[in-house]
Amino acid sequence: MAEIFELGIAGIRSGIASGDFTAKEVAETFIARVSAAKSLNAVLVETPDHALAAAEATDKAKAAGKTLGKMAGVPIGMKDLFCTEGVATTAGSLILEGFTPQYESTVSSNLFKAGAGMLGKLNMDQFAMGSSNETSAFGNVISPWRRNDGGNTDLAPGGSSGGSAAVVSGRICPAATGTDTGGSIRQPAAFVGITGFKPTYGRCSRWGTIAFASSLDQAGPMAHDVRDCAIMLESMAGFDPKDSTSLELPVPEWEAGLKSDLAGKRIGIPKEYRVDNMPPEIDALWQKGIEWLKDAGAKIVEVSLPHTKYALPAYYIIAPAEASSNLARYDGVRYGMRDLPDGAGLQDMYAATREAGFGPEVKRRIMIGTYVLSAGYYDAYYTQAQKVRTLISQDFDKAWESCDLLLTPTAPSAAFGLGEKSDDPLAMYLNDVFTVPSSLAGLPAISVPAGLDGQGLPLGLQIIGKALDEQSVFNAGLALEERAGFVAKPEQWW
Amino acid sequence: MSVDKETVKKIASLSRIAVTEAETDALVPELNNILGWVEQLGEVDCSKVEPMTAVIPNKLRLRDDVVSDGNVRDKVLANAPVADHGFFAVPKVIE
Numbered sequence: 001m002a003e004i005f006e007l008g009i010a011g012i013r014s015g016i017a018s019g020d021f022t023a024k025e026v027a028e029t030f031i032a033r034v035s036a037a038k039s040l041n042a043v044l045v046e047t048p049d050h051a052l053a054a055a056e057a058t059d060k061a062k063a064a065g066k067t068l069g070k071m072a073g074v075p076i077g078m079k080d081l082f083c084t085e086g087v088a089t090t091a092g093s094l095i096l097e098g099f100t101p102q103y104e105s106t107v108s109s110n111l112f113k114a115g116a117g118m119l120g121k122l123n124m125d126q127f128a129m130g131s132s133n134e135t136s137a138f139g140n141v142i143s144p145w146r147r148n149d150g151g152n153t154d155l156a157p158g159g160s161s162g163g164s165a166a167v168v169s170g171r172i173c174p175a176a177t178g179t180d181t182g183g184s185i186r187q188p189a190a191f192v193g194i195t196g197f198k199p200t201y202g203r204c205s206r207w208g209t210i211a212f213a214s215s216l217d218q219a220g221p222m223a224h225d226v227r228d229c230a231i232m233l234e235s236m237a238g239f240d241p242k243d244s245t246s247l248e249l250p251v252p253e254w255e256a257g258l259k260s261d262l263a264g265k266r267i268g269i270p271k272e273y274r275v276d277n278m279p280p281e282i283d284a285l286w287q288k289g290i291e292w293l294k295d296a297g298a299k300i301v302e303v304s305l306p307h308t309k310y311a312l313p314a315y316y317i318i319a320p321a322e323a324s325s326n327l328a329r330y331d332g333v334r335y336g337m338r339d340l341p342d343g344a345g346l347q348d349m350y351a352a353t354r355e356a357g358f359g360p361e362v363k364r365r366i367m368i369g370t371y372v373l374s375a376g377y378y379d380a381y382y383t384q385a386q387k388v389r390t391l392i393s394q395d396f397d398k399a400w401e402s403c404d405l406l407l408t409p410t411a412p413s414a415a416f417g418l419g420e421k422s423d424d425p426l427a428m429y430l431n432d433v434f435t436v437p438s439s440l441a442g443l444p445a446i447s448v449p450a451g452l453d454g455q456g457l458p459l460g461l462q463i464i465g466k467a468l469d470e471q472s473v474f475n476a477g478l479a480l481e482e483r484a485g486f487v488a489k490p491e492q493w494w
Numbered sequence: 495m496s497v498d499k500e501t502v503k504k505i506a507s508l509s510r511i512a513v514t515e516a517e518t519d520a521l522v523p524e525l526n527n528i529l530g531w532v533e534q535l536g537e538v539d540c541s542k543v544e545p546m547t548a549v550i551p552n553k554l555r556l557r558d559d560v561v562s563d564g565n566v567r568d569k570v571l572a573n574a575p576v577a578d579h580g581f582f583a584v585p586k587v588i589e
Contacts, residue, residue, distance in 0.1 A: 313531060313533075314535060316531075332575060333574070351507075354509070388543075389545070391538065
């Protein structure tokens with residue numbers, strides 16, 4: 001039998017159900033894994049008591065013959081963007097140092113109600129702004145993966161959910177929460193060879209999730225495989241009156257609906273995603289993906305999403321604009337740090353606090369956002385970007401006339417070394433070239449690990465679906481997963 | 495459109511972020527680089543396009559006009575850098 005730490009959500013569920021082990025043993029196993037993985041810097045706060053308490057509740061419920069929740073006995077990692085009652089929450093920023101939420105985010109609360117425990121709060125790019133986890137104020141997360149050249153270059157786990165990616169791929173937590181604004185679940189999942197799912201905008205409540213760009217932010221699961229993501233998303237999603245954009249819809253039983261037979265499904269291959277300088281290995285993997293989906297019974301059609309090249313620039317107006325507004329709340333008055341120079345007045349206190357508390361990338365985005373929203377520039381930048389966003393969304397609507405799903409690579413490269421791209425913000429932004437368009441359109445999408453490149457590093461394939469059609473996305477993801485047979489794991493060096 | 499040093503100082507001030515002269519010098523080319531790149535959006539003909547307001551059609555809900563939470567003053571103040579007599583405390587605003 002597999003060791004407990006190698007199990008994902010479904011494996012833990014069946015082991016507890018059959019009495020192979022208790023939830024307490026599972027929690028203890030992963031608590032030890034977390035505390036032995038400090039060199040990855042993936043966990044900001046360890047919460048072993050939380051995981052143990054949830055495990056004891058599961059064991060008690062089982063002994064009493066009660067029906068167990070969907071996440072019963074599964075201890076998870078929590079991205080530090082989710083406010084957790086009584087547990088420090090920083091969003092990876094100094095400006096929230098010392099902040100201890102007095103309430104629980106809806107997503108974490110839903111997971112706990114389903115029986116999950118929490119192993120710790122996970123490091124991330126500061127305010128989820130980054131693609132490599134290098135913007136955290138608490139240091140880089142180091143990917144558990146290494147190149148197969150015998151060297152020990154530290155690699156980026158992707159971002160912004162870099163801590164989540166690192167702990168799931170290193171089998172340090174069996175699953176973790178992520179959030180995705182422009183690709184922050186899917187790109188890190190691809191970088192570390194795990195599965196990550198971004199649901200339709202509005203499926204998961206944003207209440208209690210620290211806001212970056214509210215019209216884009218969506219929570220989702222990061223886990224071993226498609227089934228685990230389906231189980232976990234069922235527990236995260238659901239209508240929440242406290243979020244005005246929460247969808248008032250029942251949560252489908254995605255796990256029960258899993259089916260990798262794609263007969264009758266049409267898969268679109270967007271021709272604009274064949275970007276210049278795409279590594280041949282990624283192109284080859286994309287071709288393999290096409291063959292795998294054909295093998296599963298799907299029909300392949302070429303489609304066009306003509307405004308794809310404008311998605312990134314539109315995103316880098318819209319997201320900073322929303323961020324500059326959302327992050328105005330960090331003023332040194334209500335929570336977090338305060339920097340009050342001698343003799344300073346209120347305005348000086350704001351400026352000093354925000355100067356000391358925000359990292360360079362956050363400041364850059366707040367200033368870009370402030371500029372594109374300022375008088376005289378609003379229409380030229382912000383309104384134009386929102387119009388282009390409409391065109392991008394219409395591109396997808398048009399594509400759905402001839403296909404049901406889209407297949408693309410998740411990211412334009414495998415994981416890169418820490419520091420290799422951090423000097424050039426624009427080069428970093430290009431990491432999200434394949435994930436941003438579906439974010440702008442609010443569509444569900446999954447990244448599935450599909451192969452290794454020549455350096456021995458994971459590569460992912462992405463499936464994008466119609467709004468609310470998570471089931472088809474899961475199913476096509478499963479078809480890829482079954483055929484890719486991806487079993488590679490990082491060798492434990494930490 | 496490109497930004498100069500004065501504009502960067504103005505943006506920083508609107509953003510309530512203190513910047514030094516050296517930081518301002520570094521920010522000018524950085525912001526211009528990004529702004530120059532996003533300006534390619536200008537080439538898209540959007541004359542007949544409405545700006546996006548909601549990605550998924552969703553009506554804003556109304557709820558009954560009743561108090562749905564509150565009475566949590568101490569929780570609200572629990573994380574304040576400085577709280578006094580049940581209020582957030584700030585440096586003197588009016589002389």
